[in-house]
Each structure stands twice: as structure tokens, then as C-alpha cells.
Amino acid sequence: MPRFSANLGFLWPDRPLFERIDAAAAVGFRAIELHWPYDIPAEPLRERCENHALTVLGLNTLIDPGKGEFGLGAVEGRQADFQAGFARAAAYARAIGAGSVHVMAGDVAPDRKAAAAELFADNLRWAAGQAPDLTLLLEPLNARDRPGYFYATVGEAAGVIAKVGAPNIKIMFDAYHVGVTEGGVVERLERYLPLVGHVQIAAVPSRAEPDEGEVDYAAFFRALDRLGYGGWVGCEYRPRAGTDEGLGWPSTLGVAL
Numbered sequence: 001m002p003r004f005s006a007n008l009g010f011l012w013p014d015r016p017l018f019e020r021i022d023a024a025a026a027v028g029f030r031a032i033e034l035h036w037p038y039d040i041p042a043e044p045l046r047e048r049c050e051n052h053a054l055t056v057l058g059l060n061t062l063i064d065p066g067k068g069e070f071g072l073g074a075v076e077g078r079q080a081d082f083q084a085g086f087a088r089a090a091a092y093a094r095a096i097g098a099g100s101v102h103v104m105a106g107d108v109a110p111d112r113k114a115a116a117a118e119l120f121a122d123n124l125r126w127a128a129g130q131a132p133d134l135t136l137l138l139e140p141l142n143a144r145d146r147p148g149y150f151y152a153t154v155g156e157a158a159g160v161i162a163k164v165g166a167p168n169i170k171i172m173f174d175a176y177h178v179g180v181t182e183g184g185v186v187e188r189l190e191r192y193l194p195l196v197g198h199v200q201i202a203a204v205p206s207r208a209e210p211d212e213g214e215v216d217y218a219a220f221f222r223a224l225d226r227l228g229y230g231g232w233v234g235c236e237y238r239p240r241a242g243t244d245e246g247l248g249w250p251s252t253l254g255v256a257l
């Protein structure tokens with residue numbers, strides 16, 4: 001049976017981060033993952049998770065929505081800022097005991113895609129060398145939610161990994177984005193499994209709890225078991241109502257937190 005992690009970027013959105021950590025432990029999660037916790041001092045965060053015996057999986061490199069930025073990995077003219085942001089993410093990850101950093105690519109104009117691909121590969125090669133102790137995750141985002149983002153398909157992420165050739169770069173296989181962009185979620189999981197470093201889930205297309213919509217998550221969980229996926233499955237959905245009230249889906253789908 002898959003092991004589930006609480007994505008605290010999305011779950012219990014009405015509570016401060018430490019209360020989200022408490023809530024995740026209280027309902028039985030054994031791991032958490034974060035989006036952008038940078039405003040919170042790392043040491044107390046680490047202690048809070050240790051007190052609950054929660055594994056901390058990872059966080060994202062910084063974004064600046066105010067400037068319209070969703071990462072800098074593939075953004076031309078921002079290499080120094082990318083490096084500073086990655087160094088900050090890696091230091092924070094180490095300080096909270098997390099093993100991975102999602103390296104966000106950012107938005108790229110269609111006519112700059114080829115140059116951006118070279119730049120992203122260069123930046124990732126540098127980052128992978130700086131942090132051989134961490135897994136760097138690449139996550140294609142669907143263009144309905146994030147139009148203009150550098151990549152939307154798992155195949156593109158696999159292409160970047162092949163180009164960089166570093167063993168600590170893996171795919172964040174978010175079944176929600178894969179379902180919205182491409183469909184064939186189980187088939188694609190099977191095809192790219194050796195490159196998958198983390199899995200995330202949410203209903204397609206609503207991004208709510210995984211017990212509705214186009215993806216049959218009971219079948220998806222069986223496929224993870226059948227394929228021998230040993231990692232965590234991040235619950236990165238937007239609860240339809242309250243997070244606690246929405247936790248009926250594991251028993252509906254034949255799994256447990």
C-alpha cells in the first residue's frame with residue numbers, strides 16, 4: 001500500500017504552518033511536504049516535525065508571484081538569482097532534514113524555449129553538483145493552471161534529465177497535472193517510473209480529494225504497488241470543504257494514511 005504525505009501547501013490552508021503539522025500528525029500522516037516555508041525559522045520547524053516523528057520530504061525553490069515569477073530555472077538573464085535561490089532552498093532543506101528540492105523552471109515565451117532548455121540544463125547541472133546529498137525534482141505543470149510555464153509534459157521533464165545526466169535529478173510525477181495535460185496516467189507512470197522521485201495526487205480536473213473525477217486512484221494506487229514504487233505519495237489537493245471532513249477518501253479507495 002502506498003505511503004502518503006500531507007502537502008501542507010494545500011491541506012489545512014486556514015491554519016498557521018505549525019498547526020498544519022500538528023493536524024497532519026493527528027490524522028495519521030507520517031510525512032509532510034512543503035511549498036514555500038521560508039518565512040518560518042527552520043530549527044523550530046524541524047523540532048515540531050521530530051516531536052511528531054514526521055518525515056519531512058521537501059520544499060520548492062522560491063517564487064515571486066508579485067513579479068509574475070514561478071521559478072527561475074529556465075528564465076534567461078536570471079542565472080545569478082537562480083543560483084542564490086537554489087542555495088537558499090538547499091540550505092533550508094538541509095536545516096529541516098528534508099531530502100528533496102523541487103527546482104521550479106519558471107515561465108518562458110514560446111520563441112525562447114530552445115534557449116531556455118539549454119539554460120535550464122546548465123542551471124540544473126550546476127545545482128546537482130552543489131547538492132549531491134539532495135534529490136532535485138522536476139515537475140511539469142499543466143497549462144490550464146499555469147499557462148506559459150516552461151514545460152507541461154512528463155516527456156519534457158525526462159528529456160531535461162537525459163540532457164543533464166545527473167543521477168540526483170528526478171521527476172515529480174503529479175498525477176493531477178499529468179491527467180489534465182496528457183491523460184493515460186497509469187501508462188505514463190509505468191513508462192517513466194525509473195525517473196520518478198516523488199508522486200503527488202489530486203482529482204482531475206477539480207484538484208479536490210482524489211475520490212472523484214477522471215483518474216481512478218484506486219487503480220493508480222494498485223499500479224504503484226504492482227510497479228514496486230517505494231517512495232511517498234503527496235496529497236496535494238484542495239479540500240472541497242474542510243481538510244478533516246474530506247479525509248474519507250482513503251477508506252473509499254481502499255488505502256490508509
Ligand SMILES: O=C(O)[C@@H](O)C(=O)CO
Nearest residue numbers: 035060102139174200236
Ligand atoms: O503541483 C503543484 O502546483 C506543486 O507541486 C508545486 O510545487 C508548484 O506549484
Ligand SMILES: [Mg+2]
Nearest residue numbers: 139174200236
Ligand atoms: Mg504538484
